[in-house]
Amino acid sequence: MKPLVLLAPRMPAPFEARLRDRFTLLGPMQSADAADLPPGAEAARALVTLGSLGAGAALIAALPALEVICCYGTGFEGVDRAAAAARGIAVTNAGEANAETVAEFAMGAALAIGRRIAEGDRYVRARRWRGNAVERLPMVQGLFGRRLGIYGLGAIGRRIAARGAAFGMEIGYHNRRPAEGVGHACLPSLHALAEWSDVLMVSVRAGPENRHAVDAAILAALGPGGFLVNIARGSVVDTAALCDALEGGAIAGAALDVFENEPEIPERLRVLENVVLTPHIAAFAASAQAAQQDMVMANLDAFFAGRPLVSPV
Known part of the structure; x- marks a missing residue:
């Protein structure tokens, strides 16, 4: 039987x-x-x-x-x-x-928001592009030479770090304890990591201890030139605080593959141009x-x- x-x-x-x-x-x-x-x-x-x-x-x-x-x-x-x-x-x-696949997607998400790829797609589809006419998307700084802060340097986080380094980014991270055999900068707190980062990558394992760990204070520390990427779990980010930060220019943008109450996504996020939204597909390869x-x-x-x-x- x-x-x-x-x-x-x-x-x-x-x-x-x-x-x-x-x-x-x-x-x-x-x-x-x-x-x-x-x-x-x-x-x-x-x-x-x-x-x-x-x-x-x-x-x-x-x-x-x-x-x-x-x-x-x-x-x-x-x-x-x-x-x-x-x-x-x-x-x-x-x-x-799924670590390789999720890390691959995470860097794709960072590129999509940092280089305004999704926004560029919408721009072209709306027939707004006029070649070298004055109207065009704003200039971006790109990822090369910038700081990638990884919240959670586990199996996925380490692979994200390797990919970020290949893009010429400086890597820092925050864990509960320093990761062994890693030469990247270990920041003492999530707040310190956010202050240090140009791109804050959330790849930590979710649990009650880190629910809404990325809150208004962390987003303020990331700053108006910073980007948030979340491929972990939606519970780690305070959605209301994130919407406030995106609407008010407290951060430059976000790429989100996970949400607090999937598949529900707040309308506040849906209408924003400075956010890339995907339906929890980082591991979907x-x-x-x-x-x-x-x-x-x-x-x-x-x-x-x-x-x-x-x-x-």
Whole structure:
């Protein structure tokens, strides 16, 4: 008999088929709410979820046979790890499976806002371009020689640093503790990093401890020539404070791939010209998705075979 696995979110059809080939699959659920559990879920030993969707204490309590939670992707902020640990439930994620792809996207986002690429696209489509006529987009300073401050120098942050250095940028970062084997400047606080930076890149792992860490004070420290790029989680940035800063010229612009209440995006952000908005697609490349799916399968296979998990949190 195939092992029983509960699937919380809807996944790409080929991956769901792959799971069904190996396991007895229940779901996907309508939400990660215990009230939405399908019949028979109480016997599931494994749960596949997303970090943003998670698995709260109520859901964990409603799954008495649960022994492992596999997060698709690197995030696990929505999993109640205390509730899981109290039951001896292991938690896994995708490790560094999408790090290259997200770092690549992060630099693309920095270019898009720093070089006004998206604005230039809208300018051309609106038939405003008249060759060398007086009306044109304002001059930009570019990225070369400027300071890239990285909030969170983990697997993704390190790769962003390497790409930024290749663009001729000076690299600084802020972590809870200095990163080993890194020659970049480690700033003592997020505020100090923002003051130092021309581009502030948010790549920190999200959690209650850094909710709204990027607030009005941090944005003011970044300053009117600074850009914010967020490819981490929307909860790390205070959206209202960001809208105020963008509208009032406290910062020059922002590129956002993540939002506080996805898929809802405030109209204040939608109407601004100095912000680039994308629908949480930094990891949405074929190579990264395949690697994440392989990691979920590897962790499930290891768990049901009684082997050590491949990427425990």
